[in-house]
Structures are given as structure tokens and as C-alpha cells.
Amino acid sequence: MSEASGPTALVLGVGGQDGVYLARHLLTLGYRVVGTVREDALDGDRAAYLSGVELRELDVRDRAGFAAILDTVRPDEVYNLAGFTSVGASWGQAELVAETNGMAVLRILEELVAHQDRHGSAPRYFQPSSSEMFGISDQQPQTEGTPHHPRSPYAVTKSFAHHLTVNYRESYGLFTCTGTLYNHESPLRPQQFVTRKITQAVAEIALGRREQVSLGNLDVRRDWGSAADYARSMHLMLQQDEPADFIVATGVSRALSDVLALAFLAVGIDDPTPYVVQDPALMRPAEVVDLAGDPTKAREQLGWEPAYDFETVVDHMVRVDMRRLETGVEESEDYLYP
Structure with a gap:
């Protein structure tokens, strides 16, 4: 000690x-x-x-x-x-x-x-x-x-x-x-990560600062948490x-298209299709299609449970990116938690 x-x-x-x-x-x-x-x-x-x-x-x-x-x-x-x-x-x-x-x-x-x-x-x-x-x-x-x-x-x-x-x-x-x-994920994700790329693009689209976002494989599935x-x-x-x-992990995998849909829903857009371009150049040489983890051991031995669900995480990221664009303040303690 x-x-x-x-x-x-x-x-x-x-x-x-x-x-x-x-x-x-x-x-x-x-x-x-x-x-x-x-x-x-x-x-x-x-x-x-x-x-x-x-x-x-x-x-x-x-x-x-x-x-x-x-x-x-x-x-x-x-x-x-x-x-x-x-x-x-x-x-x-x-x-x-x-x-x-x-x-x-x-x-x-x-x-x-x-x-x-x-x-x-x-x-x-x-x-x-x-x-x-x-x-x-x-x-x-x-x-x-x-x-x-x-x-x-x-x-x-x-x-x-x-x-x-x-x-x-x-x-x-x-x-x-x-x-x-x-x-x-969180609002602190760097912009080269696909989740943050999506939430930042959605915020820019909602504010009229861009028209589309280019993405790779929308069918890839991951177990996303906070x-x-x-x-x-x-x-x-x-x-x-x-x-x-x-x-x-959370125990549930979701498609990247689900992240996309939730991000656009956070700014009141029900159908993201007109705003998305799929770019073959963004496909990886060897893609992992689907991953989901079983958190039973962590739950039983550590007493660990997630406090934030998938929907809350994505919505929070979009709202923080909106605030960044509107205020010009890139980093703030107020951005950390929903």
C-alpha cells in the first residue's frame, strides 16, 4: 500500500x-x-x-x-x-x-x-x-x-x-x-473509429454542414457497450x-446498420438511406462478421452489470457531437456521461 x-x-x-x-x-x-x-x-x-x-x-x-x-x-x-x-x-x-x-x-x-x-x-x-x-x-x-x-x-x-x-x-x-x-464507445472515441465517424457525420448532417457519410460493410455485427x-x-x-x-460484454450483437439507424433517429431522421454511401474501399482485407460476448463470469464473480444500454450510448454520442459543432468546444467534462 x-x-x-x-x-x-x-x-x-x-x-x-x-x-x-x-x-x-x-x-x-x-x-x-x-x-x-x-x-x-x-x-x-x-x-x-x-x-x-x-x-x-x-x-x-x-x-x-x-x-x-x-x-x-x-x-x-x-x-x-x-x-x-x-x-x-x-x-x-x-x-x-x-x-x-x-x-x-x-x-x-x-x-x-x-x-x-x-x-x-x-x-x-x-x-x-x-x-x-x-x-x-x-x-x-x-x-x-x-x-x-x-x-x-x-x-x-x-x-x-x-x-x-x-x-x-x-x-x-x-x-x-x-x-x-x-x-x-463514448464521446471520447477518436474520429477514425466508425461509431464516432457516424455520430459526427449525423450531427453535421442535422446542422446542414454535410450531405452524406461514406461507410463500408453495414452488416458487420458487434457487441457494443459503454x-x-x-x-x-x-x-x-x-x-x-x-x-x-x-x-x-453486453451479450448482444448488433449490426453497424443499427448504430446508423439509432444515430439518425437521435436527430429526428427515420430513414438514413439517402444520406449513406457504401464505399468498397472501406472494406477490410479480412472482416470479422459477428462477435458477441458472454458476460456471465463477470456478472457472477465481479458483480458487474452495464449501467448504460446501447441506445443511450449512441444517442449520447450524437448529442455531444452536436454540442461540439454548435459551441466549438471539443472537450468538456460535461460530455462524459449521459
């Missing part, structure tokens, strides 16, 4: 969507929160969300830098929310994805072992896995035991990191947990008596 009034959490990649929601949740629980960001993000717009967080500069690939922060901060818990997060973009940056999502995790785990050797114990560690690891799966919904069949460079690296985290737990006695996170809900599950995992692996 740290000398602060509460536990100390080190959140790698605190400036990302998940990092923001987790940091704010931990602060409400009385944690001291130390968060890492890349040098080019130290003074970014996300600072609006990080009041109360002690920021440190770190590239997650920098093993020596991580080791120094680990020894200085001496956290009780480490959450690795840094990394490359875009499935589509991973095809063009496969080597960077492998370094950031794969080898960086290996270095983190090696340093946790070294820290344990020096001090007799290591902080508890959370590794975010991805539903994309399952790829083509005959099992619907997927469970913690479903085999992996990754279908993108991103998914391959997440599978590698997942198995590393399990292996280091079993081999070195580290308290490491994986949370296989299905798609989770980033705020999924951040809560990460913390719960590290509070258990024993480390384990969990699926974090």
Missing part, C-alpha cells in the same frame, strides 16, 4: 478513452492516480478530463522508462491502457502495432517480475484483451474459453499479449488479469482474491 490516503494506481495511456474513464472512476474511490501520456499529448485537449491525475511522460515501448516510473511511484495496481487501438489502421502499420500491443506488454511483464524480485511483491496488473482475438468463431456468444482466430494485425497482437499475461501469472505468480473487452461501464470492470478485477480472466 502506498503512503497516500488510498491505494495508488498507475494508468498507462491515461489520455485515451478508457484511461480517462478509469482514472475518473478511481479518483471517486479515493485512489491516488498516476497516469502516463506520450510527450506529444502532455498538453492535449484531454487535459480537460484529467484534473487530479498526476501525469508522467512515457512511451509504452520504453522498458527503462516504465521501470523508472514503477520504482518511483510504487503503485498498488497497474492498468495498461496504452497501445494501438484501431483494427482497420493496423493493416497499414503492422510493425508498429506489434511493438506497441505485443512487445511492450512483454517488457511490462518482465519489469513486474524484476520488481517482484527486488521488493518481494509486484503491483496487480490489468491487461485489456479484445473481442477481435476470436475472429472467426463458431461459438456464439464467446466465453473465456473460446479459441482465438485473429483476423487482423491488431487482433494477432492482442492475442499474443493476452497469452503472455496468463503465462506470466502462471509462471511467476504475478497477480495479472485480462479483461476481453468487446466494443465500447466505455464508462467497462472501465468499472477493470477495477473490479483487481479487487478479487485471485487473478482471473473475464469477458466484458
